[in-house]
Amino acid sequence: MTDLYAATAPEQQPAWQTLTRLAAEAGSRSIARLLDDDARNRRLWVPAPGITLDGSRQRLDAAVLDALLALAAQQNLQAAIQALFAGAEVNGTERRPALHMALRGQPGDFAGIVDAGGQAIEPAVLETRRRVLDLARSVRDGSLRGHSGKAIRDLVHIGIGGSHLGPELVSEAIGPTPGAPRCHFVANVDGDALASVLAQVDPETTLFLVVSKSFSTLETQVNARSSRSWFLERTGSAGAVEHHFMAVTANVGAAAEFGISPTRVFPMWDWVGGRYSLWSAVGLPVAVGCGPEAFSRLLDGARAMDRHFLESPLADNAPALCALLDIWNSNFLGAGCHAVLPYAHRLRRLPDYLQQLEMESNGKSVQRDGRPVGVHTMPVVWGGEGTNGQHAFHQLLHQGTRAVSADFVLVADADHELPDHHRWLLANGIAQSQALMAGQANDDPHRAVAGEHGSNTLLLDRLDPHSLGALLALHEHRVFCQGVIWNINSFDQWGVELGKRLALPIFDQLGGAPAATQDAATRRLVGRLRRPPH
Ligand code: F6P
Numbered sequence: 001m002t003d004l005y006a007a008t009a010p011e012q013q014p015a016w017q018t019l020t021r022l023a024a025e026a027g028s029r030s031i032a033r034l035l036d037d038d039a040r041n042r043r044l045w046v047p048a049p050g051i052t053l054d055g056s057r058q059r060l061d062a063a064v065l066d067a068l069l070a071l072a073a074q075q076n077l078q079a080a081i082q083a084l085f086a087g088a089e090v091n092g093t094e095r096r097p098a099l100h101m102a103l104r105g106q107p108g109d110f111a112g113i114v115d116a117g118g119q120a121i122e123p124a125v126l127e128t129r130r131r132v133l134d135l136a137r138s139v140r141d142g143s144l145r146g147h148s149g150k151a152i153r154d155l156v157h158i159g160i161g162g163s164h165l166g167p168e169l170v171s172e173a174i175g176p177t178p179g180a181p182r183c184h185f186v187a188n189v190d191g192d193a194l195a196s197v198l199a200q201v202d203p204e205t206t207l208f209l210v211v212s213k214s215f216s217t218l219e220t221q222v223n224a225r226s227s228r229s230w231f232l233e234r235t236g237s238a239g240a241v242e243h244h245f246m247a248v249t250a251n252v253g254a255a256a257e258f259g260i261s262p263t264r265v266f267p268m269w270d271w272v273g274g275r276y277s278l279w280s281a282v283g284l285p286v287a288v289g290c291g292p293e294a295f296s297r298l299l300d301g302a303r304a305m306d307r308h309f310l311e312s313p314l315a316d317n318a319p320a321l322c323a324l325l326d327i328w329n330s331n332f333l334g335a336g337c338h339a340v341l342p343y344a345h346r347l348r349r350l351p352d353y354l355q356q357l358e359m360e361s362n363g364k365s366v367q368r369d370g371r372p373v374g375v376h377t378m379p380v381v382w383g384g385e386g387t388n389g390q391h392a393f394h395q396l397l398h399q400g401t402r403a404v405s406a407d408f409v410l411v412a413d414a415d416h417e418l419p420d421h422h423r424w425l426l427a428n429g430i431a432q433s434q435a436l437m438a439g440q441a442n443d444d445p446h447r448a449v450a451g452e453h454g455s456n457t458l459l460l461d462r463l464d465p466h467s468l469g470a471l472l473a474l475h476e477h478r479v480f481c482q483g484v485i486w487n488i489n490s491f492d493q494w495g496v497e498l499g500k501r502l503a504l505p506i507f508d509q510l511g512g513a514p515a516a517t518q519d520a521a522t523r524r525l526v527g528r529l530r531r532p533p534h
Contacts, residue, residue, distance in 0.1 A: 004088055005080040007487045009367060011374045015071035022064050023332035031059050031437045031452060040065070048318035049304035050467035051460055051474060057437050058325050058454035059333060068324040071485060072314050080484040081320075081477075085310055087113040090480075091273075091491035092368055098491045100276035100476065101306045103129075104299035104469070115271060128266055128281055133295070135246075136287035139181055139207065146204050147240035153181050154201040157285045158227065159211030160187040160219045162274025163248070165356055166472070167211075167285045169349040170278065170298060174290040174465055181207075183289040186227075189219040194226055203234045208245045210260070211282055213268045215251035218500065224258065248281040273491050275357050276476060294465045301469025309477045319474045323481030325456060329405035330379045333454070336402060340383035342409040343429035344463055350409065351383035354475060361479045361490040368489050377486050379405070387428045397436060398449050406455040408433050409471070411463045433457060 010016050035041060040062045044055035060068075072078075084090055087097040087110075095116075102110040102125050110122045138144035142151035157167060164187040171183050184197040208227050212220040224245075231244060242264065247255040250268040266281030278286075279299055287295035305319070314320045329335040338358075340351040362378035384393070386408070397404055410429045414422035439451020458474075460467040483490030506522070509515040512532035515523050 004090070004092075005076040005083045005484070007075045007080065007368070007484055009371075009374050009487055010071065010075060010485055013071055013074040015067050015074050018067040019064065019071065019328070019332050022067060023328075026059055026064070026333065029061065031057060031454060034059070034061055037062065043315065044321075046316060046318045046321055048308050048312075048470065048474065050301055050470040051305075051318065051458055053318045053321060054457040054459060055321060055325050057433050058328070058456065059452060060325075060328055060454070064328060065324075068328060069314055071327070072320065072324060072481070075485050075487070077314060077320060077481060077484050080480075081310060084480060085306075087271075090489070092489055093492045093494070094270075096491070097271050098273060098276065098480075099271045100273070100279060101303075101473075103272065103277075103279035104302040104306070104473075106303065109303075115269065121269070121271065124267065124269070125280075129299075131266060132281050132284055132287050133292040136284065136292045136295070139288050140291070144207075145243075146206070147235065147237065147243040148204045150205050152207050153205040154207070155181050155183045155285055155288050156197055156201065156206060156208045156227065157183060157185045157211060158187075158208060158220055158223045159185075159248075159282070160217060161356060161360075162277050163211040163213065163217075163220065163282055165275075165349070165353045166278030167283050169347075169353045170283065170286045170465075170468060170472075171289050172349055173344075173346045173463060173468055174286070174294050174298075175346070176289040177291045177294075180289050180291070183285040185285075186223050187219065189222050191226075194223050198227070198230055203231050203244070206231075206244060209248065209284060210245065210255070210258070211248045211284075213250050213272075213274050213277065215247070215249040215254035215258075218503070228259065248284065273361075275360055278472065290465070297465035298469040301466035301471075302473035303469075304466070305470040305473035305477070309473075319477030320481045322456065322474065322478040323485065325454075326379075326405065326478070326482055327485050329403075329454060331375055333405075334403040335379055335405040336376075337380040337382060337404055339397065339404055339406040340381060340409070341386050341389060341406055341429075341432070342383075343386040343425050344409060344411050344460075345385055346463055347409060348385040351381070353472075354383075355381045357475055358479055358482075360493050360496070362482050362486065362488060363495070364486075364488040364490075367487045373486060373488065375486065377488060378482070386432065387425065390428065390432060394432065397453065398439075404453065406433075406436065406453070408455055408457045409460065410457055411460045413462050415463065429457075 035056060041056040043065060046053040087099055089095055090098050102121055113121050115121050139152050145151055164185060168185045186194050186197050210224045241259045242261040245260050246264040247260045248266045248268060249255050250270060252265050255265045256262055268280060272280060279302060283295055309319050340354050342350045358381045359378055364377050365373055367373055408429050410426060433455045436453040436455055437451055439449040442448040479490055509526045510530055515526045
């Protein structure tokens with residue numbers, strides 16, 4: 001393993017003190033005045049593969065930008081980026097590297113990088129990708145058949161969190177090719193989620209894909225078992241299970257115990273976090289529904305962003321600059337939440353996806369060495385598609401009392417044949433960032449809009465697999481840069497374990513087991529909801 005980069009508590013860096021001083025002065029300058037500085041604006045217009053970052057409507061001048069870049073240098077961000085790509089143990093608590101970039105690499109990109117057992121990672125990645133593309137082709141052309149000889153018409157993807165959000169986002173954003181098998185996603189343990197999908201499919205023509213890195217996540221296990229029971233009740237053939245169930249997992253043994261043939265298991269690796277796993281076999285529904293070509297283009301777009309991230313100086317580096325602007329907004333201008341506003345109906349799931357990526361990665365309160373952080377880390381990420389949000393929550397953005405940062409995601413050229421719609425969509429997206437910035441004076445305080453809220457615009461050339469891959473990879477790297485500046489581990493998620501453990505005895509108590517050791521509030525709720533089996 002390569003040595004880790006050195007970073008320290010950010011507030012101890014000289015640049016942090018400079019930024020604190022500059023933030024105190026920031027209130028005296030309007031964003032509209034800042035925009036008079038062409039040189040500043042040019043620095044905040046950053047072309048990257050498939051995407052341009054326009055940060056010119058942020059509330060900062062050249063001095064702040066210089067101080068943010070100095071902070072990045074003091075936290076050794078460039079060295080950290082190199083360490084990430086070299087396979088350093090960036091996930092200290094789990095003693096793992098984070099090599100999701102290898103999943104979209106070309107032969108040679110990650111040659112020489114080995115896993116904890118000393119195995120080269122690249123051959124396994126390339127072989128798995130070949131299998132994913134082959135499987136997608138055989139499902140799409142009808143050569144892969146169910147146990148009764150019929151072609152597959154439906155794929156039911158069962159997985160949650162990082163094993164769900166990415167493939168669903170991309171499948172909806174790119175859309176199925178004509179005649180492709182339908183892809184359904186079941187994540188929630190709520191029986192309505194599974195029941196509504198099972199009501200639409202035929203066991204003879206359905207493939208179930210159980211996606212779980214651990215193969216132990218409760219929701220996925222419960223949904224997979226119920227799907228298998230449903231399938232067995234209808235086919236009456238245990239032997240048919242292996243024709244209709246596949247898995248993506250790092251726990252091949254558990255998948256085999258479930259009844260999935262090892263030849264139908266696609267591997268996952270401990271050096272890929274769930275929320276970074278879209279690019280692996282987890283993305284199979286994209287290859288099946290949108291096509292192998294689209295999946296390959298998605299990976300190419302992400303790889304192009306990887307190269308940009310690895311090779312660009314920080315001043316021209318879109319993911320790094322996004323992260324520095326985030327730090328400015330949240331740590332210095334007090335934004336406690338960040339709104340993701342895609343002006344693209346097909347990107348309506350982007351806020352959900354980014355919620356997991358950003359909040360599960362950087363919702364942390366200790367530094368890499370376990371000491372408490374001395375500054376705020378990840379703000380709350382939320383949002384929704386424009387223009388719908390304008391008629392719902394934008395009121396709070398314009399006249400609420402809290403500081404909010406925002407990203408507008410715009411797409412330059414639409415794929416549909418309704419040009420006026422696209423022009424209206426873009427006009428509204430641009431107008432909203434303008435309104436947030438400029439506000440509007442009015443003698444009536446109810447009608448006055450304060451403005452001076454900064455925002456980014458992320459401008460995609462098109463909403464195609466390549467640009468989408470680049471957009472998602474940009475966010476992965478943005479999260480990494482934030483984590484380096486905050487000196488936290490972005491790749492673990494210990495906080496989610498407690499609730500999972502607590503649910504186990506409550507499940508039994510809801511079924512009739514005594515709840516005497518529970519606290520009074522839990523006892524009362526359990527008592528009210530208890531339904532012992534008949
Ligand atoms: O509970 C959180 C989590 O572990 C996520 O990090 C992960 O993406 C999700 O659950 C699903 O995990 P698995 O792929 O192991 O089922």
